[in-house]
Amino acid sequence: MKEDLAQALVDFNKNVVLGEITRRLKDRQEPIELISELQDGMARIGQKFETGDFFLSELLMSADLFSKAMQILEPRLQDTAMDTIGTIVVGTPKGDIHDIGKNIFVTVAKGAGFEIHDLGVDVPVQDFVESVEAIKPQILGFSALLTPSFEPMKETVDLLIKKGLREDLKIIVGGGVTTGTVKRYLGADGQTTDVMDGIKQCKKLIGI
Amino acid sequence: MPQETMTPMQRIEAAVKLEPVDRIPCAPLMDIFFPAKYKGFTVAEAMRDWKKGFYSIADVFEEVGGWDAMILPGYSIPATPHVYSSGGIALGKNLFPGTHLGENDSPQFLETEIITRDDYDDIITLGWKGFRAKHQQRYNPAGEEQTIKWTQRQMERYKTELKFWRDKGIRTLCGAITSSPLMILSTSRTLLEVTKDIYEIPAKLEAVMDAMVDDLISDVVEASQLSGQSGVMLIMERGGGFYYPLNIYERFEYPYMKKMVEAFAAEGILTVMHLDQNYTLNLPYFKDLPSKMVIAELDSMTDIFKAKEILKGHMCIAGDVPAAMSSLGTPEEMEEYCRKLIDIVGKDSGFILSTGCTCPIDCKMENFKAMVNTTKNHYPH
Numbered sequence: 067m068k069e070d071l072a073q074a075l076v077d078f079n080k081n082v083v084l085g086e087i088t089r090r091l092k093d094r095q096e097p098i099e100l101i102s103e104l105q106d107g108m109a110r111i112g113q114k115f116e117t118g119d120f121f122l123s124e125l126l127m128s129a130d131l132f133s134k135a136m137q138i139l140e141p142r143l144q145d146t147a148m149d150t151i152g153t154i155v156v157g158t159p160k161g162d163i164h165d166i167g168k169n170i171f172v173t174v175a176k177g178a179g180f181e182i183h184d185l186g187v188d189v190p191v192q193d194f195v196e197s198v199e200a201i202k203p204q205i206l207g208f209s210a211l212l213t214p215s216f217e218p219m220k221e222t223v224d225l226l227i228k229k230g231l232r233e234d235l236k237i238i239v240g241g242g243v244t245t246g247t248v249k250r251y252l253g254a255d256g257q258t259t260d261v262m263d264g265i266k267q268c269k270k271l272i273g274i
Numbered sequence: 275m276p277q278e279t280m281t282p283m284q285r286i287e288a289a290v291k292l293e294p295v296d297r298i299p300c301a302p303l304m305d306i307f308f309p310a311k312y313k314g315f316t317v318a319e320a321m322r323d324w325k326k327g328f329y330s331i332a333d334v335f336e337e338v339g340g341w342d343a344m345i346l347p348g349y350s351i352p353a354t355p356h357v358y359s360s361g362g363i364a365l366g367k368n369l370f371p372g373t374h375l376g377e378n379d380s381p382q383f384l385e386t387e388i389i390t391r392d393d394y395d396d397i398i399t400l401g402w403k404g405f406r407a408k409h410q411q412r413y414n415p416a417g418e419e420q421t422i423k424w425t426q427r428q429m430e431r432y433k434t435e436l437k438f439w440r441d442k443g444i445r446t447l448c449g450a451i452t453s454s455p456l457m458i459l460s461t462s463r464t465l466l467e468v469t470k471d472i473y474e475i476p477a478k479l480e481a482v483m484d485a486m487v488d489d490l491i492s493d494v495v496e497a498s499q500l501s502g503q504s505g506v507m508l509i510m511e512r513g514g515g516f517y518y519p520l521n522i523y524e525r526f527e528y529p530y531m532k533k534m535v536e537a538f539a540a541e542g543i544l545t546v547m548h549l550d551q552n553y554t555l556n557l558p559y560f561k562d563l564p565s566k567m568v569i570a571e572l573d574s575m576t577d578i579f580k581a582k583e584i585l586k587g588h589m590c591i592a593g594d595v596p597a598a599m600s601s602l603g604t605p606e607e608m609e610e611y612c613r614k615l616i617d618i619v620g621k622d623s624g625f626i627l628s629t630g631c632t633c634p635i636d637c638k639m640e641n642f643k644a645m646v647n648t649t650k651n652h653y654p655h
Contacts, residue, residue: 121519122516122517123517123522127469127473130470161376161380163369164382166465212382213597213600213601213602213636216598216602216636242551242575243598244598245596245599247598247599247603248602
């Protein structure tokens, strides 16, 4: 009998999630179908977070388990293209190495169906711009915990404008130190200190 | 402009004790980074050179016409051989400008697993002091003699800094620094790993915290006695409602911090609860902490107006000028926000206007001046 993979993820039941994935892959179930079930679980987790039934700790536990499951499934996708709802390039700007919030966002955004290109921490301006140029994402996300990261963000935005890359791109900034003032300073399209709100804003920014 | 009838020391004392004040006191959490940058040194230069670093704070103090108190004196840490010879308050890795980072970068904390689950039995058996002593080499390879000398030098400088401010008529609130057991474990094991412990091995984690808390209390009493300043900064950034539901808070953070705060109060030690992140959900719990012996220091993530509603008449609140406003805002915005804080949170005393967490390195001087001056120019109560 099949276990409810989505519910096991909501319960962050590691044994059931990883055991069920192993068993079903042995039974030749398509990895893409399993990912879809896991994404359903992440959506349920998101709803629980929004209603206040879940806190960040529960999100963290589920996201970690989702990430472990994806480590098994992604290499088996081979040529199967995953349906994605949008593409986000994200990173923590130069001078800031904090990544807890960014990493949670990355996992939850993947769970929500976004294609994510995580540039990591301490990312130079040029790397952000080159990634936008090469990947052509709909959204660029900056994550920050320190005020000195505002300037590299601003330089990135200015360079994107100069290169004509800003017009079709939405920019969102997130992290404990960010506020509406930071959003205005950057001319960003969104700002948040909350992971699930960030996902919601990203969806809204691309018309979902 | 309010008529000043109190000295800065009387003003800050009255605010902490929730007694009437002539105006709201200002006490920024000021370290060397903003002053160094303002004075034109690199951050690394200011860290390497105590005189240069510490006196750059004094220069900023003079330039803005002074403020009412320091939360910490600014440069040195209240080190004791017990606490610091074996790896600091927490055992996590700090990265410093000039050594691990660029000359002008802000110091940063590297989130990495320094303590593992395998260490828990040792902590339970040996206590926190015993664990640190046993594993000293693992966390601090500098050698015992060298590190004890370092701690002694830090404490001597700390006392010099305290005296410097006292001579200016300024009280420093904290003579010791510590963290709650959850905060220590979170920064030493990483947020994710300690969260897994909470859900997967709760009884064991509780036993670890039980084994830590008395040592943390005695460390603070010792540091406070050595520094001669009866106050402690209790850092708790990762235990509140932003991260955890209340049932977890009630089991893994609140009982330990309450025990610590009560023990400090019994020794006459004032606790400054350094609450970065959003603690709005946890505010009602603070009403059970000793009255007038605690300051809730907020960083702008907690709803400070809600804090006033809940904690009015019980404990002093400090905060909470957002770091982004200090670095990107205008003096007008600063003044408007500080006036609002004074009008609402400052009503009936029990409020200290302060920076939300530390004054950011890229704070604009005109904004900082606007913050300090608003306390001097505006008091409608």
